[in-house]
Amino acid sequence: MNSPGVRGSGGAAQGASARAPGGDTAATIAVAAVATCLIALVVTLVAGGSVTARVVPGLPDAGPLTRWGLPAATTVRDVAAALTAGPIVLALFLLPLRSGALGPQALGYLRAAAWPALVWAAAAGATLVFQLSDVSGLPPGDVIGDQLTSYAVSVAQGIGLLATILLACAVALLCRTAESAAGAFAPLVLTGAGLLPPALTGHAASAGSHELAVTGLALHVVAVSLWVGGLAAVTFHGLRAAPEDAPVAAERFSRAALWAYIGVGAGGVASAASRMYTVADVFTTAYGWIVVAKTALFLVLGLIGWMHRRRTVPRIAETGGRRLFVRLAGVEIAVMAATMGIAAALSRTAPPPQEGGTTPAEAVLGFAVPPPVSVQTLLTLWRPDLFFALVIAVLGGCYAAGVVRLRRRGDRWPWGRTVAWAAGLAVLAAMLLSGVATYSMVVFSMHMVQHMVLSMLVPILLVLGAPVTLALRALHPAHRRGDRGPREWLTAFVNSGFSRAATHPAVAAPLFVLSPYALYFTPLFPALMNDHTGHLLMNVHFLVTGFLYYWIIVGVDPGPRKLPYLMRLVLLLVAMGVHAFFGIAIMMQTDPLAMGYYGQFEVPWLDGQSADQYTGGGIAWAVGEIPTALVTLAMVRQWRVDDERTERRRERHSRRDGSDDADMDAYNAYLAELDRRSQGGR
Template sequence: MSSPGVREGDLPREEPAESRAPGAAVRAPGADTAGIIAVAAVASGLIALIVALVAGGAVTVRVIPGLPDAGPLTRWGLPTATAVRDVAAALTVGLLVLGAFLLPLRKGAPGAQALGYVRVAAWPALVWAAAAGAVLVFQLSDVSGLPPGQVVGDQLTSYAVSVAQGIGLLAVILLACGTALLSRTAETAAGTLAPLALAVAGLMPPALTGHSASAGSHELAVTGLALHVLAISLWVGGLAAVTFHGLRAKPAAPAVAAERFSRMALWAYIGVGVGGVASAASRLYAVSDLVTTSYGLLILVKAVLFCALGALGWAHRRRTIPRITEAGGRRLFARLAGVEIAVMSATMGIAAALSRTAPPEQPGTVTEAEAVLGFAVPPPVSVQTLLTLWRPDLFFALVVVVLGGAYAAGVVRLLRRGDSWPWGRTLSWAAGLAVLVAMLLSGVATYSMVTFSMHMVQHMVLSMLVPILLVLGAPVTLALRALHPARIRGDRGPREWLAAFINSGFSTTVTHPAVAAPVFVLSPYVLYFTPLFPALMNDHTGHLLMNVHFLLTGFLYYWIIVGVDPGPRNLPYLLRLVLLLVAMGVHAFFGITIMMQSAPLAMEYYGQFDVPWLDAQGADQYAGGGIAWAVGEVPTGLVMLAMVRQWWVDDERAERRRERHSKRGGSDDADMDAYNAYLAELDRRSKGGA
């Protein structure tokens, strides 16, 4: 089965029959079965889309005479283009994942078949870009109430570069085209990651700029929808790609890809469920909305189909994957996968219709502060409110769960095989995650959106305390020790990919002191003394990225100062001490600079809502500057202690090496030994006439 416009030479070829092992001459189900699955998927998706659009009322709205109306073409075209965009994006991601990760490498490089799938991904990527362009036109038509033909031109250009949703769709078009370009030029294992990274990035703009960004609970809506879209793209696209691969490859070939996809699909299924629940919870205001509104009923239908897909996936894992290399195993796999793909297609059709269905109205009156913050202005700060006013930030909750669970699993694996792991590192990692929870999920996170002083507390702790604790936990060392090597020789598993990333040119660059230190100490000046700060605070995604930036820049900086993990370079301790003192001095001056400001910062953001218990914005900002100036003392002391201990341990190790060398007949000074060996080599060469 080939997509329109796909040349036969682009498809990864099946290996010749002569190369098959004896007894493996089982005829593949072939292109006929693939065509039947494709037709069934398209039919189920279209039927589900049409039924959901009619049931949800998206295409049966009553047109009021005298009011602008985009017309039936837009009412039907927008959800249809959205469905095509989502399916094409999923197919693109699935083919790229198949070529990059699901097929084994050969001597560290992707085989011809894997590269073939990566290159074929260019075609659905182009369909993805075209469908996103159609969504852009229909979306502007829907917003303006004009037929699609009347919005093409300057009006469309203005919408694409000035409105958030238009900018998001324009980004999708550019990222999809970039994915198509890079997928055609990929040659190496690392090269296959570039188009995959662009494709994953292309999934995000609609979730970050759509209606979820304006939902009441920003922390649930935006992250929930983004997680839902990413997980379902990996799941649906991966299954379609693996099924296509299984129908045309030789009998033993699909086993590895199917087994690897089965493990990935389990996590994708969990991600779809978590993201879907979070997204629905942010749009529904009562349990009764599930049965009293069209929006809630469509969510219930999606939930039923989701459970059915879970049952089909379990059947795959228990019945078809263990038998995929048997005589009838692939036919059984193809039949079950065909049903699963058809159900997935119907689910995506309902999802496209759901995006055009009006959600329940929020009860009560939404204040200006609630529209900006996503919640009401909290009461005055107290110990009780800091401990009780928690924010349901799904992104950082998932970060904490994943990092904590992965670290605990690594420690348990080491202990089960009889290896030891320092308890101090585990305690440091746990403390870092606990402080992260306190800063981003408790009342501190709530008040950081309201007052500058509490925001500065959050900033300083995220960039200067949490990274130190996480770095001292040595997560990279634990991962390299706990992860198993790849089972297939010449292939790359998680351990090999991690090692390759650590030794990559990117890691070498970002961990260089000339890069990591300036980014750490200068980024606060760029952030707070430019319009960037109010712009990021006004947008949930921007605020989330700002906190991620604090964590990553702090982690990189302290990784080169007190890190115990293996890295591209090992800095002398004297240089580390100099970098630490310079950074702390610049940070202290940053706090003083804020305290000396004559006018409050970021009034474009803070001026949008009133905090009745806050005396003056200027006084609160002065307190925030004082916090930035004084809070650096604790992290500096902690780093000093860690550095002194590491320095002392390193000297002890060097002394033991010198003693062992001395006992073997060498001197106590390794440098002198090297110099004497150099002189001896020169003498030998001169006597030999060299």
């Protein structure tokens, strides 16, 4: 990371003398972190029994190189990914921008992130080889070739690692070529995308509770990478940067680290809960003891973070405060390294077995086939979907915080918008967390209820809540001129070329009305239903496409363009007509849809897939009437208010310019006289 762009503002000689102690300290911290990570990895692997298991004669065995090489390659991959994310986050969000552009230091950190990205790609490639060796029971040298190529393009775990390799290489390329703050967003997004495939295709995808295991592990991995990488980058910056630059990065990272800590904890709890079925498993199995050790280190990290926030961050502008920060951060990095070593060993430790085994339906659904649909089961069979629970909690909490800030400031916020937002989140919870979500995985008609509500009712309520307008009014501007805080980033996103393209009627409307045809009448639907991540992305697609469409129809937030109301009405009528035909097309199908998914389990209380599918098509045909009426009422009201606002603006303009229209005034006086005479006659 010794990039020429990462320097202080002093002269060359002064900068060289200032960097020498910092370089020694950075090297010491790095060596200590590597040592603690390796020690923790080795001790945990031995204690967990994954490298000391007795080889059964006659069974294939990959050999000691794979037993030790796979967790080692996984550890290097995870650490390199974190060290890639850290400098990018530091350059974009932790260092102040200059007129919205990256400064020399930030650009140097962005360039430096390319090197750990290349290590990340190489470690992911080694993990791919060792993983295939472990699965096939062959030495690593015997799987390189056609067998490795086939595994990388046909098996979910291999595809995930191949995607990580490609994304890491793309991150390295973009970090070397990006010049602006907007351009630096691409490697940041690709880094986040590269972290997810191993988590979404590994053992979590086959755990009993898909909603907890997959989302919990993905959240855990992303939060750990941002936390570890961010701390390493801020510590390096504190050693190398000019004194006046260090407090800004440390103070901003302190706020972000709290949320990363919460994300790590929530993801870790969910991931562990999906693999241990009783409390006794925590204390009677090797997997449970490793989780306990990891939890203890997590609590130690929380204590160190609290000390940072209370003691070192307020004093970091002082010389002693910076030294204290570096010492404490060095200890924190060492503990983090040990935690990552334990985590890599934990992924190689067998979790406790589930008593009684699983049925074929439970293997597909993650739960047993529910009893017949009733009001009681719809209200009681809730699913612990961590992803949407977090989405609802974050959206609700941020909106409430914005309203409270406006109220405390003495500003008014329409209560109708708050009610619409709260109602949208409540309906979202009912569709994705209650018994409706449980039955939507088993019964096509209930799935269609969920689809229609997610795409045609929830987005309307959320759009009418005007979240962007609330955020722009509640968020404070950046303290430094030319810098970007949350408010400036939001404004830049709303006015970006991406937003302009996504909210164009030629993009938003076809996505909304045509994507159901591409989904349900192709093999894509059973493929997405068979995979938890695919099913989650399908629900997100329903919400996002519905939100974009109704944003351009009845949205009150500022956007790249404002459509005429007549054009909005035409788009609404056309979309509703196409949606109605979609329901009729499902009802006319002679063969059941997605039998590759629904045919895997038996629903004894269902009268048949064809009859249920006919019911689902009727629901899709009929449900569109309610959103159409709601949107029409909202549009008519907005049209009237807009006309009144335009008329008031015209009158103010006329009075200011002295250019009143005499004919219009005479006509208004004539109407007033007629009204007076009619009143007198009565």
